[in-house]
Amino acid sequence: MTFVDRYPKSTRIIKAAFAVAFGALAIGGFFGLIQALHRTDVFRGFISSVQYYDVLTGHGVLLALVFTTFFILGLFQWGVSRSFDREPENMTFTWFWYGMTLVGTLMTTVAILGGLIPNSSISAAVLYTFYPPLQAHPLFYIGAALLVVGSWLAGADWFWSYRKWRAEHPEARIPLQAYMTIFTMLMWYICSLGVALEVVVLLIPWSMGWVTKIDPLLPRTLFWYFGHAVVYFWLLPAYFVWYTILPKLSGGRLFSDPLARIVFIFFLLLSTPIGYHHQYADPGISIGYKMWALIATLVILLPSLMTAFTVISSMEHGARQRGGSGYFAWMGALPWDRPAFAGCALAGIMFAAGGFSGMINASLNIDMLIHNTAWIPGHFHLTVGTASALTFMAITYWLLPQLTGRALKFKKLALAQPYLWFIGMTLMSNALHRQGLAGVPRRTAEPQYSGFSYDPPFGTMAEMDWQVAIGGTILFIALLAFLAVIGASWSKSETTEAAIDDTIPPPLSGPEHSPKILDNIGLWTAVAVVLVIIAYTVPLYEMVADGLFSPGAFPSPM
Amino acid sequence: MHIHKFEKIWIGASLGLIAAFIGIVLFGFTVLEMKVPGLENEKTIDPTNLAATPFADPGIRKVGPNHYEVYMVARQFLFMPGTGIPLTLPADTRITFRVTSPDVLHGLEVVGTNLNATVIPGQITTFTTIFPEPKSYGLICHEYCGPAHHTMAGMINIVPKSEFDESTLVSP
Numbered sequence: 001m002t003f004v005d006r007y008p009k010s011t012r013i014i015k016a017a018f019a020v021a022f023g024a025l026a027i028g029g030f031f032g033l034i035q036a037l038h039r040t041d042v043f044r045g046f047i048s049s050v051q052y053y054d055v056l057t058g059h060g061v062l063l064a065l066v067f068t069t070f071f072i073l074g075l076f077q078w079g080v081s082r083s084f085d086r087e088p089e090n091m092t093f094t095w096f097w098y099g100m101t102l103v104g105t106l107m108t109t110v111a112i113l114g115g116l117i118p119n120s121s122i123s124a125a126v127l128y129t130f131y132p133p134l135q136a137h138p139l140f141y142i143g144a145a146l147l148v149v150g151s152w153l154a155g156a157d158w159f160w161s162y163r164k165w166r167a168e169h170p171e172a173r174i175p176l177q178a179y180m181t182i183f184t185m186l187m188w189y190i191c192s193l194g195v196a197l198e199v200v201v202l203l204i205p206w207s208m209g210w211v212t213k214i215d216p217l218l219p220r221t222l223f224w225y226f227g228h229a230v231v232y233f234w235l236l237p238a239y240f241v242w243y244t245i246l247p248k249l250s251g252g253r254l255f256s257d258p259l260a261r262i263v264f265i266f267f268l269l270l271s272t273p274i275g276y277h278h279q280y281a282d283p284g285i286s287i288g289y290k291m292w293a294l295i296a297t298l299v300i301l302l303p304s305l306m307t308a309f310t311v312i313s314s315m316e317h318g319a320r321q322r323g324g325s326g327y328f329a330w331m332g333a334l335p336w337d338r339p340a341f342a343g344c345a346l347a348g349i350m351f352a353a354g355g356f357s358g359m360i361n362a363s364l365n366i367d368m369l370i371h372n373t374a375w376i377p378g379h380f381h382l383t384v385g386t387a388s389a390l391t392f393m394a395i396t397y398w399l400l401p402q403l404t405g406r407a408l409k410f411k412k413l414a415l416a417q418p419y420l421w422f423i424g425m426t427l428m429s430n431a432l433h434r435q436g437l438a439g440v441p442r443r444t445a446e447p448q449y450s451g452f453s454y455d456p457p458f459g460t461m462a463e464m465d466w467q468v469a470i471g472g473t474i475l476f477i478a479l480l481a482f483l484a485v486i487g488a489s490w491s492k493s494e495t496t497e498a499a500i501d502d503t504i505p506p507p508l509s510g511p512e513h514s515p516k517i518l519d520n521i522g523l524w525t526a527v528a529v530v531l532v533i534i535a536y537t538v539p540l541y542e543m544v545a546d547g548l549f550s551p552g553a554f555p556s557p558m
Numbered sequence: 559m560h561i562h563k564f565e566k567i568w569i570g571a572s573l574g575l576i577a578a579f580i581g582i583v584l585f586g587f588t589v590l591e592m593k594v595p596g597l598e599n600e601k602t603i604d605p606t607n608l609a610a611t612p613f614a615d616p617g618i619r620k621v622g623p624n625h626y627e628v629y630m631v632a633r634q635f636l637f638m639p640g641t642g643i644p645l646t647l648p649a650d651t652r653i654t655f656r657v658t659s660p661d662v663l664h665g666l667e668v669v670g671t672n673l674n675a676t677v678i679p680g681q682i683t684t685f686t687t688i689f690p691e692p693k694s695y696g697l698i699c700h701e702y703c704g705p706a707h708h709t710m711a712g713m714i715n716i717v718p719k720s721e722f723d724e725s726t727l728v729s730p
Contacts, residue, residue: 050706133661134663215680216663220663256562280594281675282595283676283677283678284678284681285596290594298579299576301579359579363582364594365583366582366583372674373700439670442700443702451713556662
């Protein structure tokens with residue numbers, strides 16, 4: 001009996017969520033290829049430089065918001081059903097939040113793609129960050145709001161399951177996967193309130209023309225209140241996989257359940273009050289609050305470094321169970337020939353590199369060297385674009401058989417895929433980082449200027465451009481490989497009698513070794529809210545004090 | 559609860575690393591004077607009416623014996639001054655930039671340096687620097703500001719202090 005037999009209703013919603021996620025991944029990934037070729041001037045035949053910004057908006061929204069959100073909805077639904085041993089409480093409600101999220105996604109996508117159709121009155125080339133007074137069609141904002149609210153209702157569905165389970169098990173510790181889901185969603189509620197306020201109170205009335213002017217700083221600040229925590233909304237599900245599934249895939253067990261809980265508490269507390277670190281170069285925000293963001297951002301390194309320890313030591317434990325030995329030689333005993341393991345492990349290695357460039361970004365005045373340069377996409381293609389995205393793809397190789405009851409197909413292609421992704425990302429990301437050091441800007445169709453040239457610390461611009469273009473092409477090939485494997489395995493052609501691997505052994509050190517206060521959801525939420533209030537009340541008050549829409553700039557339709 | 563000895567060492571080392579990073583930034587901030595733009599004493603201004611502000615007359619002003627201020631307007635799709643005719647400034651002299659925008663967000667990056675800022679309508683971005691020696695720098699907008707964003711660029715020419723022509727100054 002695998003997952004699909006035990007929870008058929010849950011399985012249908014998970015597959016529906018994954019279908020949207022992978023559809024968005026396909027389109028958004030193709031847009032990424034176009035960009036890599038266009039901005040390096042290798043091939044500019046697909047689009048004009050003006051359309052580049054429509055494509056860039058689509059790439060950001062479809063991958064960073066739609067792919068991630070839908071995959072996470074599916075993954076967490078799987079974790080919650082499995083942990084609590086329950087189907088969703090009311091399938092009408094479950095399909096309602098799914099439908100709302102999907103409708104929002106479609107509206108936003110239509111607004112973005114409208115910009116690529118000549119003479120259409122709908123467009124939204126405002127990029128993933130949609131800073132006003134650049135103005136998109138109202139469909140873009142309304143769709144984004146529905147997407148966020150849909151994800152809130154999904155969380156409510158899981159809290160509903162939690163309450164039912166708790167009533168039946170008043171003394172039990174929350175199962176780890178459900179615990180991680182709950183803490184991630186609490187963090188998501190707190191942080192997405194910022195973007196919801198921005199969109200609903202400020203941007204929708206303004207895009208409808210009910211108010212004429214907009215204050216550019218206030219919505220930008222609300223965006224970044226949400227905009228860094230959303231990064232953890234993408235990353236924590238990858239941690240969920242690394243903590244609870246990867247140790248087993250390595251051949252062993254999780255090292256410590258209590259420390260995993262502490263790590264998630266850290267993320268709930270510290271994810272949101274650090275948003276100013278995206279605004280280090282902004283006027284209108286005092287240095288004191290930037291300093292606070294600096295310190296909190298660097299402290300949030302701690303749970304990530306703790307994760308590095310736990311994940312690696314769990315992998316070492318697994319390798320030694322498989323006969324590995326020596327200080328480093330045990331790594332050879334890991335199952336590098338299994339796509340789910342290889343993808344998660346390679347994603348983890350990339351994440352370490354992304355973590356180091358992130359420390360530079362966090363460091364206030366050092367960040368000025370690379371702020372808004374190609375370094376930044378170099379960084380987040382390692383964190384979100386690999387740590388999250390590659391982990392999501394790799395774990396799908398392990399999850400999908402549980403959802404279909406059939407073995408994975410094209411196993412060799414599946415095994416090649418994470419390695420291809422790793423190679424493509426190594427080329428593209430190292431070149432982007434180095435271009436950033438030379439001052440090449442991000443978010444531009446043509447970073448080549450007449451009158452002056454860049455002076456790279458080492459290497460040449462031409463060599464880095466080729467690495468970006470070749471790396472982007474390899475990434476796209478890896479994406480096609482993933483889609484081919486999943487597409488073939490999803491179809492109903494043949495069944496397998498072989499047992500599906502879906503068990504997860506208990507951790508070496510279980511929750512019984514930790515104080516019950518770690519499971520106190522109300523307490524940790526309250527502390528998180530207080531930290532947000534400390535960080536944001538005064539600066540937001542200063543921005544609102546002169547009027548919600550003042551100082552006001554006129555819209556600039558895109 | 560039990561925490562493994564190696565994990566305790568790892569957490570300790572992590573905290574040490576974090577403390578060192580915070581220390582490095584504070585050292586740069588205080589001793590090396592590596593500051594970032596922030597909330598200066600200026601109030602917000604009306605971006606739809608720059609004519610009523612000092613930005614009506616962008617350019618270089620002298621504010622002290624060895625200190626100039628540059629009032630710069632970043633707008634779709636040029637820097638004033640900077641685009642077209644390069645902005646010429648003296649080397650080894652304290653320069654304070656004050657930058658604003660009448661339309662949308664822009665970026666301001668002096669290529670190859672750590673002069674890097676966001677320009678926001680209604681706000682004034684202020685930062686101070688000293689260019690040590692004569693050199694030419696590219697000036698680019700690195701925040702997406704509209705369809706021709708990739709054309710928004712300018713130049714800053716740093717000349718020896720003795721060659722700086724004060725007749726180009728804007729009177730305060």
